């Protein structure tokens with residue numbers, strides 16, 4: 164069996180070529196059945212899904228508008244090219260969630276209005292990660308685009324924690340539940356395309372962090388430091404906002420323990436590949 168740290172990872176040029184072959188439009192997904200189902204969904208079920216959709220709407224706005232600093236910190240032209248595609252992808256994801264709000268959940272409004280309304284439904288852990296940690300790491304990178312430590316901090320937070328650890332976990336449990344319940348097929352279709360884009364973004368993050376840690380051993384400490392800072396809020400944001408409420412995760416057929424185990428398992432595997440095992444944190 165190949166050692167994890169020898170695993171072949173796609174470089175930015177390969178990821179860029181994959182992007183060229185993976186185009187889709189947030190406006191060509193059929194949401195007509197979703198619209199009919201939403202109106203007839205039971206209160207508790209609707210509330211739970213509304214909580215997930217709100218988190219995704221807010222997250223994708225942050226992820227889109229707090230990214231450009233990484234483009235300014237590119238190494239090679241190939242990396243700059245890949246990062247330009249990720250910026251487009253994130254904007255496309257935000258457009259899809261906004262369209263879902265326009266046509267299924269609420270009345271057509273500007274994206275900022277949807278985000279503001281959705282903000283009332285997200286948890287404190289979520290707010291800390293997206294409104295404080297992400298904003299701060301992005302600000303630091305814009306202030307110091309040539310700082311390798313600032314770039315490593317940002318990619319660890321954005322690609323490894325937000326996209327891989329939180330994003331993949333939310334995708335798995337949300338789409339498992341909706342597919343099983345045969346609910347919101349248009350949303351599941353769009354979310355699956357978003358997920359496909361996200362695997363490329365995570366691929367970039369893994370590539371960047373492994374190459375950087377190999378070339379600059381001291382950067383492993385930067386990865387460790389930010390993870391130590393973030394893990395408590397990651398755990399909090401994977402917990403439902405109130406036990407026993409309509410937004411209790413048990414309602415989606417998975418326990419909080421299962422959700423945390425999935426997230427931690429993925430993070431552990433990725434840290435092994437990057438060369439900063441979780442045990443060394």
Ligand SMILES: [Fe+2]
Pocket residue numbers: 223226252253256357361
């Ligand atoms: Fe995204």
Ligand SMILES: [Fe+2]
Pocket residue numbers: 253326360361364
């Ligand atoms: Fe992404």
